[in-house]
Amino acid sequence: MSARSYGRIPGANDRVGLGIIGLGRRGAIVSSAFLEDERAGIHAVCDIYDVQTKAFLSRLPKDLPPPHTSVAFQELLSRADVDAVLISTPDHLHVTMAKAALEAGKHVYLEKPTLHRWEDRAILHKTVSQAQLL
Secondary structure (H helix, E strand, O other): OOHHHHOOOOOHHHOEEEEEEOOOHHHHHHHHHHHOOOOEEEEEEEOOOHHHHHHHHHHOOOOOOOOEEEOOHHHHHOOOOOOEEEEOOOHHHHHHHHHHHHHOOOEEEEOOOOOOOHHHHHHHHHHHHHHHHO
């Protein structure tokens, strides 16, 4: 077999395990867009408001395995099956959660505003630079 034929073999790297932090309106909209791609799967979700978590889970397609749920975003970030996270929390939490996700080796999808306070840019910039070195 040539190397090209090996590229057509489906494997673990063909799917992205997503973690969703913040299950409100924006988290639901963006995560549904991710689910349109069969290469993405929601493996874990996190929100501090249990009513919001239940509502989010009820909107997921029934043919998908239910994701792990938690209240603490650190628990979601510790999961080996989560490759990337969608952070859809209030703006003032973006830098803290993005920094923690990058330090945990996760890819991060974060919409604007990335920063709530201009001085936080140095924290995020340093973390991104360090993550790229890994």
